[in-house]
Amino acid sequence: MKVSLNQKILSRNEECAKKNKAFFKENNVFCLNVISSPGSGKTTTISRTIKDLGDQIRIGVVEGDIKTDTDAQKIRDAGGEAVQIETHGACHLSAEQVYNAIKALNAEKMDVVIIENVGNLVCPSAFDLGEAARVILLSVPEGDDKPIKYPGTFAEADTVLINKIDLMDYIDFNLERVLADIRVVNPDVDIFQVSATTGEGMDTWYDWLMDKKNKG
Amino acid sequence: MKVSLNQKILSRNEECAKKNKAFFKENNVFCLNVISSPGSGKTTTISRTIKDLGDQIRIGVVEGDIKTDTDAQKIRDAGGEAVQIETHGACHLSAEQVYNAIKALNAEKMDVVIIENVGNLVCPSAFDLGEAARVILLSVPEGDDKPIKYPGTFAEADTVLINKIDLMDYIDFNLERVLADIRVVNPDVDIFQVSATTGEGMDTWYDWLMDKKNKG
Numbered sequence A, B: 001m002k003v004s005l006n007q008k009i010l011s012r013n014e015e016c017a018k019k020n021k022a023f024f025k026e027n028n029v030f031c032l033n034v035i036s037s038p039g040s041g042k043t044t045t046i047s048r049t050i051k052d053l054g055d056q057i058r059i060g061v062v063e064g065d066i067k068t069d070t071d072a073q074k075i076r077d078a079g080g081e082a083v084q085i086e087t088h089g090a091c092h093l094s095a096e097q098v099y100n101a102i103k104a105l106n107a108e109k110m111d112v113v114i115i116e117n118v119g120n121l122v123c124p125s126a127f128d129l130g131e132a133a134r135v136i137l138l139s140v141p142e143g144d145d146k147p148i149k150y151p152g153t154f155a156e157a158d159t160v161l162i163n164k165i166d167l168m169d170y171i172d173f174n175l176e177r178v179l180a181d182i183r184v185v186n187p188d189v190d191i192f193q194v195s196a197t198t199g200e201g202m203d204t205w206y207d208w209l210m211d212k213k214n215k216g
Helices: A002-026 A042-053 A070-077 A095-104 A151-155 A165-170 A175-185 A202-215 B002-026 B042-053 B070-077 B095-104 B151-155 B165-170 B175-185 B202-215
Strands: A030-035 A059-065 A081-086 A112-116 A133-139 A159-163 A190-193 B030-035 B059-065 B081-086 B112-116 B133-139 B159-163 B190-193
Touching: A002 A030, A002 A095, A030 A042, A030 A202, A042 A059, A042 A070, A042 A112, A042 A202, A059 A070, A059 A095, A070 A081, A081 A095, A151 A175, A159 A175, A159 A202, A165 B165, A175 A190, A190 A202, B002 B030, B002 B095, B030 B042, B030 B202, B042 B059, B042 B070, B042 B112, B042 B202, B059 B070, B059 B095, B070 B081, B081 B095, B151 B175, B159 B175, B159 B202, B175 B190, B190 B202
Parallel strands: A030 A112, A030 A133, A059 A081, A059 A112, A133 A159, A159 A190, B030 B112, B030 B133, B059 B081, B059 B112, B133 B159, B159 B190
Antiparallel strands: none
């Protein structure tokens, strides 16, 4: 019974994800779904991206959190437009919540929509939101064993950002191991080493984003 | 239908949690359920605790991970006894999984059983495992906004360890804000500032643990 209900929830989500995908395609909007543990730097990465690319492209953000709208506020402070979804306990965003949010955001006017999922490295990866690409963040302080411990999440990524590389000097983190372990489950994924705080490496991420957006 | 099924799952879990609680009481075992984001330092904290207290008390560990038994190996390397649960995708431990694990661990011979839950700051907090106390870890690099963004998890804590305080010099982290925000949802919780890597502050945690254990 548990399985059949989960299948029902997933299949309802899948239907709505298709609707989102059609909306993005129709309006020529490139959509990213950003997933990570709490505190990996999703909001900081998105804010910096808006500051640095905001004069070239119009970026809208859908923020997902259990509680508070502080992340949407941060995006607005960075000059972006944002709609906050408070999930009130739910551990992931659903395609239906995103559908309502992109309507509220007037996403048809955007070039890029970035969905910041609820901070959780497990559950969000099971829910397609209709995105064109999925971005997984892994921050250096989380440790180099995360790709082997959460293989399903890394297997579904289109790109992985290894964030907070400015902290590499203070933390025992085997970068070679991380790169190798990600490639075991996802051989062709694009991986970038960045610090959203200092800006280091962010240009490689921007090049990827602009290239993917232009290709649609 | 979703709600009633979730209630069924939770009520089945509750029944099994009672069985675990009775087992721990009968055998005079003090049980902790340790919850945090991925990479907050749960395994390092438990390993150091075993190294430092292992000559005074016998500690057994139940490890929960989506995949791999690397954490159980680390516990054994630290001199502890451990049983690994691989959840194969599930985002939290259930009381039933723990029941099977404590049997395999011969937990009746232990003074303390520490359950390291799946790395996830959301879902595990809804599942009682029969523990005597719940420990939430928050690491400095995750940021000072986590208590307001995950209030339900912090509300259920008996103690909070603020870990990786050795990184405080390199990260913008408002400790006063964190302490105040935790107290809003959980006024009487015990909070300790530690570094499981350097050992700083760990004695305060050990005092708490030994005191609670002795009181049963």
